[in-house]
Amino acid sequence: MNMTDGTPCDLTREPRQANILYVCHPQGKGEIYELKEVTSCRYEIVVLTSTLCNHPDYKSKTPSKNDISCYAMDESPSRPKSLDLLELENSQGAYTQNRYKNPFSESPTSSIHINKEGVEDVPEHKVHWDPSAGQHGTEIGSMADKQLLREFLDGTYCLQGGMGWWKHEFCFGRHVKQFHEERNGQRTDIMLGTWDEQKHIEWLLQNPNKKPKSKDQRRHISQFYSNGDFCDLSAKNRQVEVKLKCKENSSQPHSVAIYLIEPKTCEYVIGIESHILCSLMNEVDDAGVIRKALSP
Numbered sequence: 001m002n003m004t005d006g007t008p009c010d011l012t013r014e015p016r017q018a019n020i021l022y023v024c025h026p027q028g029k030g031e032i033y034e035l036k037e038v039t040s041c042r043y044e045i046v047v048l049t050s051t052l053c054n055h056p057d058y059k060s061k062t063p064s065k066n067d068i069s070c071y072a073m074d075e076s077p078s079r080p081k082s083l084d085l086l087e088l089e090n091s092q093g094a095y096t097q098n099r100y101k102n103p104f105s106e107s108p109t110s111s112i113h114i115n116k117e118g119v120e121d122v123p124e125h126k127v128h129w130d131p132s133a134g135q136h137g138t139e140i141g142s143m144a145d146k147q148l149l150r151e152f153l154d155g156t157y158c159l160q161g162g163m164g165w166w167k168h169e170f171c172f173g174r175h176v177k178q179f180h181e182e183r184n185g186q187r188t189d190i191m192l193g194t195w196d197e198q199k200h201i202e203w204l205l206q207n208p209n210k211k212p213k214s215k216d217q218r219r220h221i222s223q224f225y226s227n228g229d230f231c232d233l234s235a236k237n238r239q240v241e242v243k244l245k246c247k248e249n250s251s252q253p254h255s256v257a258i259y260l261i262e263p264k265t266c267e268y269v270i271g272i273e274s275h276i277l278c279s280l281m282n283e284v285d286d287a288g289v290i291r292k293a294l295s296p
Contacts, residue, residue, distance in 0.1 A: 016043065019045070022052055031048055040165060190238075192225070194228070221244050222241055225240040239266075257274065
């Protein structure tokens, strides 16, 4: 489905356009799983829906699996020592070091990876530091999770997303940016908004519906990042509403999804959704500001 006549683009001076792609997904409820800017102000949006799966041409197919048999050669042991060590580490709930890198900037896929058969795979575009097995489980109270949350709240652990020419970056308590990085490392930044608590509070007074709900009903909070780069079309500085949402996800409790939309010219909404954020909802004051730091 092609949608045209969007808001005029300040780069191309033409109306924005979007191409909507519907994908069969057994648990899909019409939610947007990917929004990317394929070229300047031309977008591609992928929507997950279970309705499409009723048609035989679009029904999900289970990928075939083939067994692999391994045999020891010459005087080699029947099992590799590295395999024994790996199974020992997993049985103790050990975390591997590569879980802690930021995969947003490296993955060629979207926040939820769907292969060509339409079957959901393990995400490659998310923050995902889930222990593979063992007594530590996947509880948010683990030492590693708390450390990563502290770095996120300190603004030293930034999240990046986006698949088009312009990608986006969110550093909590610091800024929201769009950026494009050339192959030679040269980077062009557009500041969408910076954190100013006083301006955030003023924004809440003007938009009381954005205030946090009571603790028993609170599933998300909104924060206002202002004073971004000047926008020629709106004759105002860019600004962003940051939505932090607690999203229960028992199958992937340590994943983080990030998206950026522009509902009005140079006024943006960036969403961060994760099970990990659920532990922060009760640490928010009446102004939507997280005051209480995580204990070591």
